[in-house]
Amino acid sequence: MAATNVEVWQHASVVAIDQVAIDIQRIVLEPQLPKRAEPGSHVDLKVVIDGEQDKRSYSIVESSDDGTRLTITVFKAPASRGGSVYMHGLAVGDRLEITQPLQNFPLRIGAKRYVLLAGGIGVTALVNMARTLKDARADYTLVYAGRSREAMAYLEPLREEHGENLVVHVDDEDTSLQVPALLAGLDVHTELYMCGPIRLMDAVRRQWTDSGLSYPNLRYETFGNSGWFDPEEFVVRIPRLGVEATIPTGRSMLEALESAGVDMMFDCRKGECGLCEVRVLELDGTIDHRDVFYSERQQNAATKMCCCVSRVIRTVPADGRERPAGHSLPVVTIDVS
Amino acid sequence: MTIVESTSSTTNKTLRFPLNAWYVAAWDREVVRKPLAVRVANQPLALYRTEDGEVVALADACWHRLAPLSMGKVVGKDGIQCPYHGIVYNSAGRCVSMPAQEVLNPSATVPSFPAVERYRFIWVWLGDPLLADPDKIPDMHQMDDPKWAGDGETIDLDCNYQLVLDNLMDLTHEEFIHTSSIGGKNISSSDFIVTHGANSVTLSRWMIDIEPVPFMRGQMNAKFPGFEGNVDRWQIIRYEFPSTICIDVGVAKTGTGAPEGDRSQGINGYVMNTISPSTDTTSRYFWAWMRNYLLDSQKLTTQIKDGIAGVFREDTAMLNAQQVAIDAMPSYEFYNLNIDAGGMWIRRLIERALEAEGAPWQPRT
Incomplete structure (x- = not known):
């Protein structure tokens, strides 16, 4: 393997x-x-x-x-x-x-029990795993959460293939996944493999640690393509280099800085390794951390960010209401290595 | 009509190794808490035991910069720490600690291989872990059966493992290489019978009413003090996939019914051999000589082990020289004799397994 x-x-x-x-x-x-x-x-x-x-x-x-x-x-x-x-x-x-x-996401054969957790399109990373576990007659559950049945790929074939080993949660049917309930039933011999939006993965990662489960038994893969918030255009400034760049919604901060001629260090480009870390000097907005490198404490401190995946958005109003349109772009002032 | 594709092995002097197979990585006694570096089928491994005594086989390279984990130390209940930057893995090869960061990189793992302790050996499986069924471990039960006693050693060879299998499957070489111990002029002139199954090959040879060779005479005298005269001698060589050969050997006073099944007037040993390819041109040969008489005699155990070790040194010299010749004259072919039937069946079974795995037959150059 x-x-x-x-x-x-x-x-x-x-x-x-x-x-x-x-x-x-x-x-x-x-x-x-x-x-x-x-x-x-x-x-x-x-x-x-x-x-x-x-x-x-x-x-x-x-x-x-x-x-x-x-x-x-x-x-x-x-x-x-x-x-x-x-x-x-x-x-x-x-x-x-x-x-x-x-x-990058190998399935270990030999665990006592497996939970495969798919959020939306993240199911693509788990279909093959579920089939392998079924063939190996392993003790497994495939948990598949999505917005609506119409938006969930392979729902019926998975139902046919896995029967009662498939558990489905659908937001618009009021059967949304409850992470604490999911993890409450697990023991230290269970391995959980997950792939899905960063919101789901962050929630599981936090709850996992709080539940006292063994961290190496939590496996996940992210291609760094989802955030807590929709991407917005924002401005990056690097005073030491005299650089200012506007990052459109379809580009990463790392790509934009590379295009602006900044000699950037990076490796995985999916928020895992931490090599593209930039130091935040000033922030007019909120960081949408999309990496899996920083701990919650480090993300909340907002002094560093993984520029390959993470973005800046306008500050979310505390009451959670719609943000006013037409506001000026969020700005982050940084220094790089 | 089915067209059978001819698969002559003439040109395959040495073979690659199937990965969906159990190979011995070490003696049980060699694997302790302190990590051990071994190489099996080109895969470097770090072997160690957890606090509970379970054997762990991890790829011998840290995920980070490939520093050998075998140079590190065990930590906690089942972990091992990379000696370079202190990254810690558990027995499943999962990273549990990483320097200077609060969250572990989710892809930080080292491959972990199935490992089973059986018959005084540690067996590892380097292929598809889903197929790693311990029932596929070759039968070597004489190694730890209370009805048998004996011991053995390891020989490091500078040759492809197939050459060792050839050597053990055709014992006519004993007559020429081991003239002073287990040879004897009757081997090459006696008839033999070869049979094969899906995963095994058996070659049986009986030599009736012959003068015992020095080693066998010594054993007869240990069990039957003062014995003199001729014996019936047998060699029943059984190969089991991928690279284990157990040889039922012995002699009995001639005419006492040994060929018909009564071995009470003789001595019986089992030569236990299992060969693990290390690289394409090196291998580790684990052997033991087990007997079912005078079980309590440690003196006999040591004498036999030392004696056989001397015999096998004669093979070592030949096998290493054979590999040198193969490498030096790559355009020269092997030709086969009738006595090679056992070895040829082994080649056929291994080549089939390689084909099933989609691997080429010949070692990389």
């Missing part, structure tokens, strides 16, 4: 596309250099946004035994940086540049 993360790039052809839920497309790829995808693995692929090439990660939902067919599934996010729009524009016969399967 050696995790390999050597990027081997290749061409792949799109051989099938179909819609599996509102704004969600299933895309089947035929790679040139087939390699079987282990549960938890993903591919990186090159997308074109506004004429510029960029890289996105998509979980492998299904892999044929010989790896000749890989299925990914893409949600056209309303506040997307542009990758999902590009993906939804693909047609059968198109060719893409993709990596062989990469593994």
Whole structure:
């Protein structure tokens, strides 16, 4: 089960596309250099946004035994940086540049009990895992939370495949997931694998620690693509370098600073490693921390941020009401390494 | 009509190793709390025991900068700490502590491999963990069965593991290499029978009414003081996938019914051999010589072990030299004799397993 993360790039052809839920497309790829995808693995692929090439990660939902067919599934996010729009524009016969399967989210065989927690499109990282656990006759539950049934991909096939091992929570049916209740039933021998929006993952991470569960038994994957709030345009200033840049909703602060000629340090570009950390000198707004690097205490302190994923928004009014429109852009003044 | 594809092994002098298989990584006694570095099937491993005595096999490289974990130390109930920057992993290979940050990087893990303690050995499985069924561990029960006694050693070899399997499967070499101990002129001239199953190959050879070779005469004299005369000798060599060969050996006073099943007038030993590929051209050979007579004699255990160790040193020299010749003359082929039937069946079974795993037969160059 050696995790390999050597990027081997290749061409792949799109051989099938179909819609599996509102704004969600299933895309089947035929790679040139087939390699079987282990549960938890993903591919990186090159997308074109506004004429510029960029890289996105998509979980492998299904892999044929010989790896000749890989299925990914893409949600056209309303506040997307542009990758999902590009993906939804693909047609059968198109060719893409993709990596062989990469593994950052390995499933460990041998735990006494498993909970797989999927939030929305995050289900894509867990479909293959659930199937593997079923085949291994493991003790597992797949918990799948979404806004509405129409927006939840693979709901019916998962029901057929996993029967009572599937537990569904739907917001618009008033059966929303209650994180404390979910974790209350777990013991120290349970491993939880989750993928979903950062709000859900943050809530689970916090509750997990509070519940005294073993932290290494909580496994999650994030591609750094969701926040607590919708992205807004904001301004970054680096006085020491005399740089000022406006970050549009579809770009990350790291990308914008790179484009502005700032020599930036980074590694994972998905909010895990902490290498792209910038120091916050002044803040007119609120930081929407989208990383999984900082603790809650560090995020609340708002003195540093992972600029690869985190953003700045206008300050949320304490009473939670709609923010007034037309307000000037939020501004963060930082220094970099 | 089914077309059978011919799979001649003539050109495959050495073989790669299936990963969906159990290999011995160490003797049970070698794996303690303090981490041990071993290499099995090209995979460096750090082996240690938890506080509860469970064996742990982790990839021997920290997630962070690949520092060998085997150079580190065990911490807590089941953890191991990287000696370089202090990152701690639990027995599942999950990071539990990281320097200078409050949240652990979620992808920080090192691969953890199934490990089972059985028959005085630590067995590891490097392939698909879902297939790691301990029932697939080759039968070596004489190693810790109270009806048997004996001991053995480890030999580090500079040759591909298949060469050792060839060596053990065809004991006619004893006549030429081990002339002064277990050889004897009757081996190469006696008939043998080979059979095979899905995961096993058996080669049986009986030599009737022969003069006992020096080692066997010594054993007969230990059990039957003053014995003289001819014996019936047997060698029943059983290979079990991927690389274990247990040889039922012995002699009995000739004419006392040993070939028909009555071994009471003889001595019986089991030569236990299991070979783990370390790299494509090195291997670790674990062996023991077990007997079912004079079980309480530690003196006999030590004498036999020392004697056999001397015999096997003769094989070591040949196997290493054979690999040197193979490497020096890559365009020269192997040719096969009728006596190679056992080894050829092993090659066929291993090649099938490699094919099923989608791996090429030959070692990387």
